Amino acid sequence: MALEFSKLLSRLVPRGQGFGVLAAGSIVVTLVIILALFAPYLTPYDPTSTAGPSLHPPSTEHPMGTNRLGYDVYSRVLYGGRTILIVVILSTLISMIAGIPLGLFSGYRGGAVDRSISVVMDSIYVFPGLILAIAMAAALGPGIANTALSIAIVYIPTYFKMARGQTLSMKEQTFVEAVRALGAKSSTLMFTHILPNILPTLTVVFSLNVADAVLTEAGLSFFGLSVPAPTPDWGYDLRAGQPFLPSGYWWLITFPGLMIIALAIGFSLIGEGLNELTSPWTAKR
Amino acid sequence: MDSEEIKSETILEIEGLKTYYPTSRGMVKAVDDVTLNVHRSEFLGVVGESGSGKSTLGFSVLRLIPPPGRILDGSIQFEGIDILRLSNEEMRRLRGRKFGMIFQDPMTSLDPLLRIGEHIIETLCLHSDMSKKEAKTRATELLDLVGIGSERFDDYPHQFSGGMRQRVMIALAICLDPSLVIADEPTTALDVIVQARILDLISSLRKKYGLTLMLISHDLAAVIERCDTLAVMYAGQIVEYGTRRQIGKEPLHPYTQGLLKSTPNVRLVGAKASFITGPVPDMTQPPLGCRFHPRCPHAMEACRTTEPTVRRLDDNRVVRCHLY
Amino acid sequence: MCEIGNLVSLRTFIVTRTLLTIPTILVLLTLVFLIMRVMPGDPVLSIVGMHASEEHILELRRELGLVDESGNPRPLYLQFLNYLINVFRGDLGRSLIWGRRPVLVEVLDHLPATIELTIWGFLVSIAIGLLAGVLSAHKRGTVVDQSLRFYSIVSYALFIPWVGMLLQMLFAVELGLLPVAGRIESGLYVEHVTGLYLLDSLITSDWRAFYSSLHHLVLPSVTLGIVISGIFSRLSRNSMLEVMSQDFITAARARGLPERVILKHALKNAFIPILTMMGLQFALLLTGAILTETTFSWPGMGSFLLERISYRDYTTLQGSVVIFAVMISLVSLIVDLVYAYVDPRIRF
Numbered sequence: 001m002a003l004e005f006s007k008l009l010s011r012l013v014p015r016g017q018g019f020g021v022l023a024a025g026s027i028v029v030t031l032v033i034i035l036a037l038f039a040p041y042l043t044p045y046d047p048t049s050t051a052g053p054s055l056h057p058p059s060t061e062h063p064m065g066t067n068r069l070g071y072d073v074y075s076r077v078l079y080g081g082r083t084i085l086i087v088v089i090l091s092t093l094i095s096m097i098a099g100i101p102l103g104l105f106s107g108y109r110g111g112a113v114d115r116s117i118s119v120v121m122d123s124i125y126v127f128p129g130l131i132l133a134i135a136m137a138a139a140l141g142p143g144i145a146n147t148a149l150s151i152a153i154v155y156i157p158t159y160f161k162m163a164r165g166q167t168l169s170m171k172e173q174t175f176v177e178a179v180r181a182l183g184a185k186s187s188t189l190m191f192t193h194i195l196p197n198i199l200p201t202l203t204v205v206f207s208l209n210v211a212d213a214v215l216t217e218a219g220l221s222f223f224g225l226s227v228p229a230p231t232p233d234w235g236y237d238l239r240a241g242q243p244f245l246p247s248g249y250w251w252l253i254t255f256p257g258l259m260i261i262a263l264a265i266g267f268s269l270i271g272e273g274l275n276e277l278t279s280p281w282t283a284k285r
Numbered sequence: 286m287d288s289e290e291i292k293s294e295t296i297l298e299i300e301g302l303k304t305y306y307p308t309s310r311g312m313v314k315a316v317d318d319v320t321l322n323v324h325r326s327e328f329l330g331v332v333g334e335s336g337s338g339k340s341t342l343g344f345s346v347l348r349l350i351p352p353p354g355r356i357l358d359g360s361i362q363f364e365g366i367d368i369l370r371l372s373n374e375e376m377r378r379l380r381g382r383k384f385g386m387i388f389q390d391p392m393t394s395l396d397p398l399l400r401i402g403e404h405i406i407e408t409l410c411l412h413s414d415m416s417k418k419e420a421k422t423r424a425t426e427l428l429d430l431v432g433i434g435s436e437r438f439d440d441y442p443h444q445f446s447g448g449m450r451q452r453v454m455i456a457l458a459i460c461l462d463p464s465l466v467i468a469d470e471p472t473t474a475l476d477v478i479v480q481a482r483i484l485d486l487i488s489s490l491r492k493k494y495g496l497t498l499m500l501i502s503h504d505l506a507a508v509i510e511r512c513d514t515l516a517v518m519y520a521g522q523i524v525e526y527g528t529r530r531q532i533g534k535e536p537l538h539p540y541t542q543g544l545l546k547s548t549p550n551v552r553l554v555g556a557k558a559s560f561i562t563g564p565v566p567d568m569t570q571p572p573l574g575c576r577f578h579p580r581c582p583h584a585m586e587a588c589r590t591t592e593p594t595v596r597r598l599d600d601n602r603v604v605r606c607h608l609y
Numbered sequence: 610m611c612e613i614g615n616l617v618s619l620r621t622f623i624v625t626r627t628l629l630t631i632p633t634i635l636v637l638l639t640l641v642f643l644i645m646r647v648m649p650g651d652p653v654l655s656i657v658g659m660h661a662s663e664e665h666i667l668e669l670r671r672e673l674g675l676v677d678e679s680g681n682p683r684p685l686y687l688q689f690l691n692y693l694i695n696v697f698r699g700d701l702g703r704s705l706i707w708g709r710r711p712v713l714v715e716v717l718d719h720l721p722a723t724i725e726l727t728i729w730g731f732l733v734s735i736a737i738g739l740l741a742g743v744l745s746a747h748k749r750g751t752v753v754d755q756s757l758r759f760y761s762i763v764s765y766a767l768f769i770p771w772v773g774m775l776l777q778m779l780f781a782v783e784l785g786l787l788p789v790a791g792r793i794e795s796g797l798y799v800e801h802v803t804g805l806y807l808l809d810s811l812i813t814s815d816w817r818a819f820y821s822s823l824h825h826l827v828l829p830s831v832t833l834g835i836v837i838s839g840i841f842s843r844l845s846r847n848s849m850l851e852v853m854s855q856d857f858i859t860a861a862r863a864r865g866l867p868e869r870v871i872l873k874h875a876l877k878n879a880f881i882p883i884l885t886m887m888g889l890q891f892a893l894l895l896t897g898a899i900l901t902e903t904t905f906s907w908p909g910m911g912s913f914l915l916e917r918i919s920y921r922d923y924t925t926l927q928g929s930v931v932i933f934a935v936m937i938s939l940v941s942l943i944v945d946l947v948y949a950y951v952d953p954r955i956r957f
Contacts, residue, residue, distance in 0.1 A: 119632050123633040123634075123636035123637050127937060128893070128896040129896065131895070131930060135644050135926055138923070139645055224915075224918070235768075235770075238768075238770055245778055245782060250778060253771065253774050257775075258771075260768045261767055261768055264766035268766045269762065
């Protein structure tokens with residue numbers, strides 16, 4: 001396990017543009033996380049109570065202005081980061097915990113079991129994620145856990161496919177045969193030997209997937225299906241601010257929107273950077 | 286060389302050619318100081334193992350070296366034209382019309398979306414003033430020439446076998462009556478029986494139309510059977526050059542000798558096949574001195590330190606070896 | 610999309626491919642069914658309210674298939690069977706609110722708007738994507754290539770509503786060049802032929818409606834197109850690079866064919882893998898279309914869904930998801946069939 005990880009790290013040594021992309025993405029994501037984490041220290045206002053005059057443009061007291069209810073937009077942006085990060089991390093964890101072992105198992109087992117599970121997973125995979133999440137979230141109701149679950153269901157096939165694919169290709173390799181000949185149990189094989197080799201691909205899939213999940217959560221909260229108001233959530237604030245656009249109140253949507261994109265782009269860059277670094281043949285392109 | 290052939294004009298003069306490819310491991314000196322002349326209607330065979338630079342030589346003449354590879358040094362004169370000084374557009378016009386090339390892998394050398402008849406029609410129309418109708422007639426003739434019936438004119442490449450596809454390639458290569466045809470390992474990807482047929486086809490077409498042909502191959506037996514002259518390449522350089530008779534009867538360079546000995550020859554009953562020991566040289570760092578010395582049974586002190594110069598012998602043979 | 614050798618005839622391919630759609634749809638139907646059954650609380654009560662009569666509640670339960678004729682609760686598997694049968698009969702139930710119209714009818718009313726937007730968004734995205742991808746491949750390694758590749762990564766991460774709103778702010782509010790929202794100038798009416806305003810106004814020669822529809826289409830299509838274009842850009846780049854490195858391209862160059870002819874052949878070859886990918890992108894387009902609609906008050910499925918969600922109209926939601934599933938399977942099937950037709954290696 002340690003060997004694989006150190007191999008992964010050694011590959012992160014600056015090589016071509018992959019590293020630059022990875023670095024850029026990491027910086028952005030780290031920034032957002034810091035802003036969300038230290039929100040209480042970065043703003044004196046409560047994002048869910050009136051802090052100033054209604055619909056006030058950016059000023060020294062309110063660097064991002066205030067919304068219709070007089071809430072400080074800057075605070076809502078900072079605390080909104082918490083909301084989206086919690087939901088996305090939670091949902092990704094669920095997807096991974098459900099999808100990866102299932103993929104390992106299905107790929108390893110093969111046969112009819114594998115085929116049946118794959119059909120189910122493929123069908124979900126092809127279906128538009130946001131719509132599925134909308135259906136689930138509408139059924140489950142608002143809340144962090146429900147939203148996380150709705151999003152998780154959408155991405156389980158992603159992790160499943162990855163784990164299964166890697167398992168299939170690794171099943172044939174000699175070291176697996178060797179370990180099996182030594183009498184190792186299937187579960188040992190799967191977790192101790194195959195799983196660590198999946199790590200490089202996993203990090204890429206994870207990053208790109210989180211980027212996707214961020215956009216899905218934003219979509220859900222845009223539809224009002226994420227956490228209940230007045231909890232700060234970027235997508236919801238975007239929707240709430242839209243009616244005021246024709247009147248020129250631009251700060252209501254610009255900042256939350258920017259944050260969504262920053263987080264999504266950040267993770268995308270990390271994923272792409274990792275992709276360049278971990279697949280030598282892609283690097284040549 | 287026969288006296289008639291000496292008098293025949295030189296259409297291709299390669300001098301001091303150097304074509305290198307930069308790679309992550311270093312600079313691959315694929316062609317390293319090659320000097321070679323090709324005469325009109327000559328059937329030249331360029332023989333060598335993989336990595337010897339023979340294919341690169343062929344591509345260099347057509348200036349088809351993919352970047353970042355480059356022709357670094359030397360000159361190529363073709364029918365009096367300085368090839369390396371031409372613009373890209375001028376070179377493009379020469380290709381196809383004055384040069385024809387047959388590629389190694391027939392399975393991937395044809396456009397899968399284009400009918401084979403259209404391949405030829407397209408080339409004809411783009412290089413000449415032929416109308417589509419005229420081109421179609423000519424294309425049908427050409428296909429017939431290489432042994433493909435007109436009923437297959439509208440078929441797609443994937444509907445043909447490897448050997449048939451190679452015939453199409455041959456038709457494409459000669460369709461504009463080129464002055465020089467370069468065949469880069471045209472039979473390597475085919476099976477043995479088909480190989481012979483294709484080589485026979487190429488030879489017969491050459492005789493019929495007096496084409497100048499440069500056959501690049503690693504199969505010494507096939508080459509020595511059909512070609513007029515041979516150039517033996519090793520590690521990016523020509524180590525021996527001579528007529529078929531000269532080399533067949535008395536190979537000078539130890540590498541050529543080794544090649545001949547390791548070629549199964551049905552005519553020599555009782556002869557034992559041997560092989561050349563040692564690994565293929567690393568082209569980013571070829572051995573110092575004579576490049577063949579690590580594998581040469583006759584290696585001397587000088588071979589390890591100094592590169593042998595090209596020696597031109599009386600009977601127009603060329604050899605690059607300290608033994609001479 | 611698996612590679613089919615020319616051993617498998619085209620007919621077999623069509624048949625097998627069509628049959629494959631069925632399990633996919635079934636799985637999705639099952640999923641939707643299960644989702645709708647996990648709702649906490651009693652959906653019926655939340656719909657009719659606390660003061661409804663017993664008969665009313667029972668009638669609704671009967672209609673939703675939750676109980677059988679005599680009022681006994683149905684086991685889950687029977688509910689499922691009932692649901693499946695209804696779906697295949699085309700009965701997606703009725704909306705739970707207002708006029709209680711059949712879900713199928715309501716969805717079909719709102720679908721053309723979404724289809725029109727999806728088509729135009731798709732066209733914009735391939736226009737941008739193909740251009741960017743081919744250019745990127747042609748100028749591989751240069752700054753142009755790098756920036757276009759960066760663009761393809763970043764564009765997908767752009768949140769559609771935000772992009773839409775920015776464009777609204779700029780072109781509609783500030784510059785006043787284009788309308789902020791809606792599908793057509795209020796008061797104008799397009800005679801219904803297909804439901805696609807642009808096409809219909811063309812057919813009926815209603816030029817005022819035509820120009821208005823066109824005007825209203827610009828911002829939403831561009832919004833959708835920009836965000837999806839990144840994927841096509843990357844696809845076309847990879848596909849072109851793949852094709853350009855093939856032997857037949859070198860062979861064509863060796864024949865002295867001009868570069869633009871070679872590019873034409875390369876594009877034709879590169880397009881085939883892109884085509885297969887396009888089928889997969891339909892799901893993305895649909896998602897994007899829904900987000901675009903709600904941003905631009907475009908009266909399609911997106912706005913429709915948003916509205917019904919807020920009223921907790923579960924049957925409509927369920928029915929809509931079913932229709933989406935069918936649509937996607939159909940599009941995927943059509944794309945695969947087109948691919949089989951276009952690639953001579955499969956057709957012959």
